[in-house]
Amino acid sequence: MADRPPRRIPEATVARLPLYYRALLEMAEQRIPTVSSERLAEMAGVNAAKVRKDFSYLGSYGTRGVGYDVEYLLFQISRELGLTQDWPVVIVGIGNLGAALANYRGFSARGFRIVALVDADPAKCGMEVGGLAVEPLIDLPRIVAERHVAIGIIATPASAAQEVAELLVSAGVTSVLNFAPTVIAVPPGVSLRKVDLSIELQILSFYQQRRDEAEGGRVALGGMS
Amino acid sequence: MADRPPRRIPEATVARLPLYYRALLEMAEQRIPTVSSERLAEMAGVNAAKVRKDFSYLGSYGTRGVGYDVEYLLFQISRELGLTQDWPVVIVGIGNLGAALANYRGFSARGFRIVALVDADPAKCGMEVGGLAVEPLIDLPRIVAERHVAIGIIATPASAAQEVAELLVSAGVTSVLNFAPTVIAVPPGVSLRKVDLSIELQILSFYQQRRDEAEGGRVALGGMS
Structure with a gap:
């Protein structure tokens, strides 16, 4: 019973934490101090029993008749999701989508800091997007190492996505977010998530x-x- | 017991149907004929009991030892989600994100047909994006009526999102998808969903x-x- 292993949070609970986080942020902006599991359930589109069960994994149980403290729950979830850390992010593929992501306000607000924009097209290199100059794909290994990139975002056309994923992984990136409308594979030990805008x-x-x-x-x- | 009312599918189940749909599409592309609830659960990030419960709302129970028929389940889910229909969509705000959405292959593949691109900036009007000419915001009511627009996508800066939502609703649009990083309000009877790219x-x-x-x-x- 020496070192307590990290609590095991079910994958489905992890996937719901950002939904709770977003709902709680809205409440915090409206200076709402406490929230019931029923209200949170409604905002996140799950049932209230599920909300209470999910929060029990965080060690948060609320107070009968009062509910949960909005600010404290925000702190707990952001700590659990790693949003209290700084996550250097590289975006590969600076077409319309890559440029939109580079300018997306919602990332930096959650601790995701875009540190590099990379494109295979020499004509795009040097172009400034969202305050950063686009850099050539060939420099990706150096960029990842020097800027301690934690997460790679793929915003290339579908045809380039697998190759870019392999470049990211061989450069040492272990978290990949794929916006390209195609299925890609990564080796074990690398986390891959896919955004389907539809x-x-x-x-x-x-x-x-x-x-x-x-x-x-x-x-x-x-x-x- | 005359007219059977439509089955009530819980909101949380509705939100999971697109995840199952995406997983099943991947399997169909690989010509996998049947799938277990365990495998689907893994791909969609939920537990297997939940998958079986969700599918029971569709009247789909699978076969013991065999699982679910991939093609039939795809058909059932797409019918339930309305993906067998044609949904005319307007995108308002043709910056980087709007342009990326106008070019996004994943929409038309699901029955979402972009019928108009609209922007408040006169300099953008007439510009061609993804095969469509950008039209002025002032024409929105006529566009919605003439092209039977069912869904409005807001891809404007946060500051314009609420005004655009009101224009869409007053033009008769009853489904709104908000990509702008801000909270907007719509009247009762209008569906609103928000995409948080983070x-x-x-x-x-x-x-x-x-x-x-x-x-x-x-x-x-x-x-x-």
Whole structure:
């Protein structure tokens, strides 16, 4: 019973923590001091029992009749997610999407600091985007080593994504976020997540379809439900 | 017992359907005919009991020892999510992000058809992006009516997002997807979803932090875990 091993948090709970975090941030901005598991559940789209179970992994149990302290829960989740650390990020592929990500305010606010923009196209190198000059892909190993890059974002066309993933991994990056609309593979020990920009659209179409059915078909689409 | 009301699918199940759909599409591309709830659970990041429960809402129960039929499950989910329909989409705000979304292959593959690109900046109007000419914001009501727009995507700066949401709603759009990094409000009866591009980064940082701790700190970051 010497060194306590880190608590094991289920993968599904980890995936929900950013949703709670976002909901709690909104409340903090509105200076709401406490929140019930029911309200948080509603905002994050899960049930209240699940919220309480998820927070129990963080050692947070709330107070009966009062709920959870918003600021303290924000601190606990940001610590658990590693948002209290500084994470140097490189973006590879500076087309429209890469440029949009380089300018995205939401990253730096969470501790994700873009330290380099890289592109294979020599014509783009030197171009300034979001305050950084685009650098050549060939310099990636040096950039990763010198700037202690922790996370690599792939924003290339689908055809280049696998090759870029391999370059990132061989340069020592162990966390990869893929925005390219294709499936890529990484070796064991490297974390890979994929962003599918169409997921939220699919959820919208579910509800829109339900509404249309309730209104008697797409004819009624122009009206308000 | 006359007209059966539509089955009530819990919101959390709806939010997981696109994740299953994406995993099943990958399997279909690899010509895998059947899948176990355990394998799907792993790919979607939930537990297997949850997968079976979610699919029971679709009336899909799988076969013991065989699992679920990939193609049939794809059909069921796409029907449930409304992906078998055509959804005309307008994108408002054609900066880097709007342009990236206009060119994003993943939308049309799911039935989301971009029918218009709109921007408030007269200098952008007429510019061609992803095969469409950018149109002025003032034409939004006519565009929505004539092209039966079902879903509006907001890709403007945060400061313009609320005003654009109101324009979309007053033009008759009842589904809004917000990419702007700010909280906006819509009237009851309008569906609103928000894309936070930093969510997957937060999940990566959770695992990266765990790995770093296991390796004795950030010093080991350059090495492979």
